[in-house]
Amino acid sequence: MSSINRRRFLAGLSTGAALSVIGSPFASAAGLDRALDLTARRAVRIGGTTLEQVATPGGGAGGYRRLAAGPGWPLVVRQDLAAGQAGRDDRRAAVASFVQFTDMHLTDTESPMRFEYLGHLDDAACRPQEALTVRGASALIERVNALGSGPYTGLPFSLVVTTGDNTDNHEQIELDWYLTVMSGGQITPNSGDPTRYEGVQNSGDPAYWNPELAFQDVYKQAGFPQVPGYLGAAGRTFRAPGLATPWYTTVGNHDDSIVGTLPDLGLVNDIYTGNRKLEGVNAADAAQIFAQFKTDPAGALLKVGQLLGDASVVRQVTSDDRRKPFTPKSFARAHLDPAVTGPGPYGHGFTADAAASGELYYTFPISDGVVGISLDTTNTAGWADGSIGTAQLHWLEQRLQEHSGHWYDTSGKAVNGGPGGDYIVVFSHHTSTTMGNLLLDPRNIFERRHNGAELVALLQRYPNVVAWVNGHTHTNQITAHGHAVPERSFWEVNTASHIDFPQHARIIELADNGDGTLSLFTTLIESAAPYATSFDDTSDANLAALYRELSYNDPFAKPAAKLGTALDHNTELLLAKPSR
Incomplete structure (x- = not known):
């Protein structure tokens, strides 16, 4: 199992953050522990996968957030198409x-x-x-x-x-x-x-x-x-x-x-x-090209060709x-x-x-x-x-x-x-x-x-x-x-x-x-x-x-x-x- 203390990790996050980390069905630390323990027992090994640990943002709202090793994601059994039998x-x-x-x-x-x-x-x-x-x-x-x-x-x-x-x-x-x-x-x-x-x-x-x-x-x-x-x-x-x-x-x-x-x-x-590389395209021209991407691809390329002749927006x-x-x-x-x-x-x-x-x-x-x-x-x-x-x-x-x-x-x-x-x-x-x-x-x-x-x-x-x-x-x-x-x-x-x-x-x-x-x-x-x-x-x-x-x-x-x-x-x- 992972060396991460899952309870301590989750306790340091707000409820909303915890839910976003663990994917919702395991919203409590105890529930996550049980699911991860069962996952580990069913697997040959979990090391090196997201069954063990997952990149998770640190606490705080807004701004640049650093990543750390967070709790793994447990196995979820999906029986949408067939029922699972005991002992499999x-x-x-x-x-x-x-x-x-x-x-x-x-x-x-x-x-x-x-x-x-x-x-x-x-x-x-x-x-x-x-x-x-x-x-x-x-x-x-x-x-x-x-x-x-x-x-x-x-x-x-x-x-x-x-x-x-x-x-x-x-x-x-x-x-x-x-x-x-x-x-x-x-x-x-x-x-x-x-x-x-x-x-x-x-x-x-x-x-x-x-x-x-x-x-x-x-x-x-x-x-x-x-x-x-x-x-x-x-x-x-x-x-x-x-x-x-x-x-x-x-x-x-x-x-x-x-x-x-x-x-x-x-x-x-x-x-x-x-x-010649376009860099400084203004908002209006950018919006036009973006719209043409979806409706008029040839027009988008034509507009790019025109802008490449404008030295003010081109980098050599x-x-x-x-x-x-x-x-x-x-x-x-x-x-x-x-x-x-x-x-x-x-x-x-x-x-x-x-x-x-x-x-x-x-x-x-x-x-x-x-x-x-x-x-x-x-x-x-x-x-x-x-x-x-x-x-x-x-x-x-x-x-x-x-x-x-x-x-x-x-x-x-x-x-x-x-x-x-x-x-x-x-x-x-x-x-x-x-x-x-x-x-x-x-x-x-x-x-x-x-x-x-x-x-x-x-x-x-x-x-x-x-x-x-x-x-x-x-x-x-x-x-x-x-x-x-x-x-x-x-x-x-x-x-x-x-x-x-x-x-x-x-x-x-x-x-x-x-x-x-x-x-x-x-x-x-x-x-x-x-x-x-x-x-x-x-x-x-x-x-x-x-x-x-x-x-x-x-x-x-x-x-x-x-x-x-x-x-x-x-x-x-x-x-x-x-x-x-």
């Missing part, structure tokens, strides 16, 4: 154990093709912690390497799957950082001039956090610190440890379009790689051809470089055929009897939300048939399946509720697009589907997709990002309870960075710690909303076992 821990047989990363958003903060001046309108446009994304991701990998196995089954992790938005602005340099972070090696998280930082955080503009400057920008007025040497340290070369576990990549909208929202027809490559930066945006084909091709194979597999899910076609969906083995299906739910027509094309939907149904012992046709009649009978876990970037973008995809303009409800209906025809794992929302949320036929139910597991607080990843374990039910255990993990931070320390460990703490304090973000509830954190999700 003694009968439990491990089936699979793996880790989900999502929304790492490795960010080239010096890129001219960014929209930081929209940060007060959309927190995703500019984050105070974003110069540290590469170090934060490496600290997360350190955590996974140290854990090695699931807390409930004890089964070693067979793989890690990233569910999209691996890069922030689909730049080649961001992709290079991602592939090196995952496989290990030397990284210099800096672009343009290698000897200096050329982004908004040393602009002297009070709208941004200028960490090395003493003057009171809007962030420092909210309590943000001055950190001497911060930007130079953020961009210096370091060695990423890389995963010790095989890993696979799923594509997200930020890997596919301009800042994950605007269609990329290759017309703005000169802005990406050029030497060092041009860099490595910022050129990649395409779906080059995205797959980059994964085929033997230098980034790391622990494998070669291509990390992508093949030479994917590099030739740009079709970024595939199947892969998770464990004996468990298959993963990785989808591409992006839509290059623009906007952040996604959908799926008819060809991919038909491909998905074929794979479901191959791996299911039986399925149901559209009338509800049971149909004999193929030779498979594997459990199936589907992976995508978008969730069932963020797949309403039915614009015709420029890559396949004659193909119909399909929404999340249609995908749910398809998955429910195949009893062997146990879970749909995704990201995109930057929020922890677990949804039960029930059905009148219990075997046709499945769980949707949506995990928060690793750029915005709470910066979680998730362990997922599948177990057979030996009583006609399955259990999916979902356990959130944080990076290996320490909780305590210093404002005069630029070591790699302290930078990774600051990455987490700065994200909590982002004045334009809503960290409490992204946390989810106890029902979305550390859970046991019960399912009726399908016939195989």
Whole structure:
């Protein structure tokens, strides 16, 4: 068990703060103690996970708040889809154990093709912690390497799957950082001039956090610190440890379009790689561009082009051809470089055929009897939300048939399946509720697009589907997709990002309870960075710690909303076992 004195910790918080820390069903110290003790007895071990301890803000109202190790989050048993039977821990047989990363958003903060001046309108446009994304991701990998196995089954992790938005602005340099972070090696998280930082955080503009400057920008007025040497340290070369576990990549909208929202027809490559960066855009122009993001993407890009001709709002930066945006084909091709194979597999899910076609969906083995299906739910027509094309939907149904012992046709009649009978876990970037973008995809303009409800209906025809794992929302949320036929139910597991607080990843374990039910255990993990931070320390460990703490304090973000509830954190999700 944790060395934290939970009673003393909770006693030092207001009632409201305690509820926000522990997720509400365990509102008293005694109740939390009982739940955590039961959690520890049911697990093989809890160390290194949020079952043991969780980054928690210190007391006080308003201003910059430091983080500390707070009480862990207990296991919550969810019986929405099946009832749990007594004694199942003694009968439990491990089936699979793996880790989900999502929304790492490795960010080239010096890129001219960014929209930081929209940060007060959309927190995703500019984050105070974003110069540290590469170090934060490496600290997360350190955590996974140290854990090695699931807390409930004890089964070693067979793989890690990233569910999209691996890069922030689909730049080649961001992709290079991602592939090196995952496989290990030397990284210099800096672009343009290698000897200096050329982004908004040393602009002297009070709208941004200028960490090395003493003057009171809007962030420092909210309590943000001055950190001497911060930007130079953020961009210096370091060695990423890389995963010790095989890993696979799923594509997200930020890997596919301009800042994950605007269609990329290759017309703005000169802005990406050029030497003019917009910084001082006034409120009226910013509001116009922000509105056009949602209604007129082409108009937004036209306005940006016009502003780049105004010297009063442009900063000269060092041009860099490595910022050129990649395409779906080059995205797959980059994964085929033997230098980034790391622990494998070669291509990390992508093949030479994917590099030739740009079709970024595939199947892969998770464990004996468990298959993963990785989808591409992006839509290059623009906007952040996604959908799926008819060809991919038909491909998905074929794979479901191959791996299911039986399925149901559209009338509800049971149909004999193929030779498979594997459990199936589907992976995508978008969730069932963020797949309403039915614009015709420029890559396949004659193909119909399909929404999340249609995908749910398809998955429910195949009893062997146990879970749909995704990201995109930057929020922890677990949804039960029930059905009148219990075997046709499945769980949707949506995990928060690793750029915005709470910066979680998730362990997922599948177990057979030996009583006609399955259990999916979902356990959130944080990076290996320490909780305590210093404002005069630029070591790699302290930078990774600051990455987490700065994200909590982002004045334009809503960290409490992204946390989810106890029902979305550390859970046991019960399912009726399908016939195989």
